[in-house]
Amino acid sequence: MTVVAWQDSRSTDPWPNRAGRVWVQASDPLLRAGLRSELDSKPGIELVDELVDAEVVVAVAEPALRDVPVTATRRLVLIADKPREVELWTAVERGLAVLVPRAEVTTARLLRAIADARRGRGDVPPEQLGRLLRGLSLLHMETLAPRDLTLSGLSRREADVLRMLADGFDTAQIASKLAYSERTVKNTLHGLLARFGLNNRTHAVAHAIRLGLI
Known part of the structure; x- marks a missing residue:
């Protein structure tokens, strides 16, 4: 699948030789355990037991996404097929960096997504990116510009x-x-x-x- 990607040229990994601290969020305990098992002991990954210690959050789409707090210091890798509008905006509020369709979830794909998120790179399928851009345009015209x-x-x-x-x-x-x-x-x-x-x-x-x- 073709994706639209962007990179923040100002963002560089300040710890190039240290494993990225990752928290996995899923409402299904078995799914969460499976994702943690796939990522455990992989190069560049340090699974953390407390969300507050994470640099990157890997979350499956709602309802688990609602349990990720809003923060500017954490980056989100979202696993979702065709997220609804509310899910997209919830993900943006929580630091969305990379959106991985469920059909593309492999260990290698997740590792690449986590590395991209940690380094400030973004990767969103064009359909979802288009919806986000249209939403931003409406937000500007209807809410921000009048103020x-x-x-x-x-x-x-x-x-x-x-x-x-x-x-x-x-x-x-x-x-x-x-x-x-x-x-x-x-x-x-x-x-x-x-x-x-x-x-x-x-x-x-x-x-x-x-x-x-x-």
């Missing part, structure tokens, strides 16, 4: 201010160039720092650049 938000999580004003900070402009210069008052610029930055738990302007710029938001 002056973008898919990055920043408002357009926040993104503009951060870009100008990154270019070395001070508050007065930013206000002048964007036709805002200095108070508006300061309030924008204050709200941004509070929402993301950042310490100062330098931290905000570094955070935005690191996540590719600007």
